[in-house]
Amino acid sequence: MELDEAVSIGLELGADFIDIREQEILATSIEIVDGTVRTLSTGKKRGYGIRSFCKGAWGFSVTHGSSKGLLRKAIEDSVRLAKLSASLKKERFDLEGRSYEGKAKTPRIEVPSSVSVEEKLKTAIEFEKSARIDERIKNVTVRYNDVVFFERVANSFGTRVEQEISRVNSYVFVYASEAGVTERAFESIGGTVGFEILRGEKAATMGEKAARRAVELLKAKSAPSGSYKAILDQKLAGIFIHEAFGHATEADSVLAKMSVLEGRIGEQVGSELVNVVDDPTLPNLYGSYPFDDEGTPSKRKYLVKEGVLIGFMHSLETSSRMGQECTGNGRAMSYSSPPMVRMSNTFITKGDWKFEELVEDIDEGIYAKGGLYGYTEPSKGQFMFKAEEGWLIRKGELVERLREVAIAGMTLEVLHNIDAVADDLEMRIGHCGKGGQWVPTTAGSPHIRVKKMTFGGLR
Structure with a gap:
């Protein structure tokens, strides 16, 4: 037929x-x-x-x-x-x-x-x-x-x-x-x-x-706990922007009142240095596709521009219910599952700082790298992530390797506290789970510096 x-x-x-x-x-x-x-x-x-x-x-x-x-x-x-x-x-x-x-x-x-x-x-x-x-x-x-x-x-x-x-x-x-x-x-x-x-x-x-x-x-020291000036590497910052922020910009979560961003389009949700994009048109990336699973052409869209929330990601249903343009984010795991609003390649765009410049201005802080696991609560804007490793920073130098590094906090507070964005954007593949469906995605970021972040460690 x-x-x-x-x-x-x-x-x-x-x-x-x-x-x-x-x-x-x-x-x-x-x-x-x-x-x-x-x-x-x-x-x-x-x-x-x-x-x-x-x-x-x-x-x-x-x-x-x-x-x-x-x-x-x-x-x-x-x-x-x-x-x-x-x-x-x-x-x-x-x-x-x-x-x-x-x-x-x-x-x-x-x-x-x-x-x-x-x-x-x-x-x-x-x-x-x-x-x-x-x-x-x-x-x-x-x-x-x-x-x-x-x-x-x-x-x-x-x-x-x-x-x-x-x-x-x-x-x-x-x-x-x-x-x-x-x-x-x-x-x-x-x-x-x-x-x-x-x-x-x-x-x-x-x-x-x-x-x-x-x-x-194995030879690294356990990380300290407390509030520190922080640098997040590309992998951990990418996980943060996907998990802690990206899910809150999926319009079905907004309609279900499960997003801290409900009613905030046009508001300042981060520092002016923060620009967040979802773009399935980028060639070769793991979350890319020509059309979504509703037949809508993929398109690049800003979620945040200079710290201001620009819009949400939409399917045919959510765009109809909210009176906004469909963004081509209706995705399904396979023909056996119905499409829902999903991210594609979601990332913080690059800035103009060098990594060394991010480090040299820190008197005491922590450089957190990689990501192992964590949890988020998009409705409240809370998160916790276990990093893979870290470095203690003293007087602008990386002085001690750290293990057992964890970060936690409020998503929008972290976005507002970003005071430097590097020029070294990198992307990492992932598989995003939602509603029993897994779809291929990419998350990315340059190194970012945060004025204050809560760390958990064993010392």
Whole structure:
């Protein structure tokens, strides 16, 4: 069944709006733990995700395979569910949007599906071996994933788009132990690219790089606790801007009253040095895409400009409910899940300071690097992150390596306290979880300096 015919059936059944996503997904997953292959899988799946909208309510249904009968049944189920939901819904709104047409393919040299699983496994094994540089290395885990997916989206606004996207990623996690102390470090690489990304020096050296850092941290001193002037590196500042701030700019969180930014568009939410962008159009980054999963073209958008909150990220639903422009941030994990508002490549733009200038003005402070885990509360604007490592700063010098470094505070307070932004923007890949769905993202930042930040440590 052609998608045009499927859309027509949904409208004939009484939907006010309907969209249909057809996807074919080719994927490989490998996990190696201490030299043992724990996961080695390849797969191919195809199916349809159908959304129907009736009087302010949605119905969603999925069918696997390409059977015309199953697709029709899924359309009928989707419309029936939307009507049932509408009968129970008090708040109603009209869905608004425009039509788009286009075809796109993300750039790559080696399509992952063209590389043998034997070569992929060999590469992952080499990454694991490269981390075995010291007898204090106790555990090494390597993960490799790739995906190629073909997607067509059609809706009753008239949108007809097609895209083919390739993504590759690999992680190396290393644990080192000595005299009762255990430390860990990790490195990652990936992008909306082909297998060629794993043939370069950065990929070849990431296991050794993570291992050396884990070993060096065994001799580091425990971090002090208290309030200090701080520098955050690109990785930790990127995690902060994604987790602590970015989720609060997703419009569905704003509508659910789960965002500290509700009602603050046009307000100063950070220092004038702070500019925050979400941009899925950047080539090769892990969170990039030509069209979102609602068929809206991707676009660069400022969330914060010179410290002022400019806007939120939107799907078709949230833009309709809030009377704002759809930003192309309606994303889904696969055809089996409905789109929701998600980030893409989210980052603080670069400033004009050099890293050395950030350090030299600090009499006493902490330089925090990397990120291991944490939690955020977007509705209250609170956060806590465990950094991978740090350095004590005294009189403009990095004087002592630190471990067990944690930062905590209020998101907007930190943004207001940023007094310097470096010119060394870097991006890191990630997988963002929300509503049971995981999507590829990138988070980034230059080094940033914060006037005052609360640190937790063991001394």
